[in-house]
Amino acid sequence: MDVNVKEITGVWDLGYSLDKHIVSSTYIGENQWGHAQFDTVRTDVGEAVFLLKYRDDFTQCTDIAQSINDNILPKLPFISFIVAMPPSKVRPKQPVQEIALELGNIAGKLCISGLLVKSKSTPQMKDIASREDRIELLMEAFEIDDKVVAETLPETGYNVLIIDDLYDTGTSLEAATQTLRQCDKIDKIFVATATRKR
Template sequence: MEINVQRIDGNWNLGYSLDKHVLSSTYLGDNQWGHATFDTTRSEVGEALYQLKYRSDFNQIPLIANQLSDSLAKLFSSASLVIPMPPSKQRARQPVIEIAQIVAKNMGIPCYENLLIKTKDTPQMKDIESRKDKVETLVQALAINDLLGNAQYDVLIIDDLYDSGASLEAATNILREYKKVRNIFVATATRKHNA
């Protein structure tokens, strides 16, 4: 898989994404139902993520996870556990959790799916205008489930797409309050082109 790794900055200690999600998108006009149509070219990992999320092609999970491990694990060598970003909506299968489990296995460290938990539903982030309000809404919906022993850990949060960074910022804010977490690293499959 061809990738273009780029650092993503935020309130975490270190973060990277594999590639842009979309390389180009040209508006073609509206279809017969009045919906905008686009000719979209995605990066290889962006296409894999699109097929996974919107076409339920679960064969993409190991491809994305292995690429994350191969390309980014060495940058987070002090991480002693992986935390998937809590899903925004309930699904029979949670792709981010499955990706995080494979990344953790490849790194030889545990994956804690229930350490950072979502305690209540939130509106769609695209419906909340300001970034500050997005972060506040998410912080109020996240909590720590104290599963760790009495030590300090460097943790790696896995997410699929880095857009505004609001969800990762909220997750980092919550984890910063947890005395057992020292450094927080972030890895995402893709990033929005304007991020």
């Protein structure tokens, strides 16, 4: 899988994205129902994420996780454990959680499910004008499960890696980071995304 790793900056301590999601998207007309159609060219990892999320091809998780392991983890300091970004959409099987679990297996790191959860639904972020309002809404929706913390983090000073599929504006990752900072057992917070919008 060819990648073009880029640092992504935010309130987290250090973060990287494997590659852009889309190389080009060209309008090619409308279909028989009047919906716009596009000829979309994706990067290797962009295509893998597309197949995973929209074609339920969970075999893509291994390639994505392996690429994060090979291309991003060497750029990061020591990681204690991995968490997946809480999903925005209910699915029988969550793509980002599966990537995080696979990365944990490949890297030999604990992937903690349920530590960071989305406890209530939020409106579509694209419908909320202000970045600050989006972050505030997400912070109200995200929470740390104290029971999971008590069961999995007996000490302090843990460095966590948040995994996500797409980095766009960074509001979700910022809200997740700020929520995780409320846990006194966590020290550094790192971010790795499969793709980025720009």
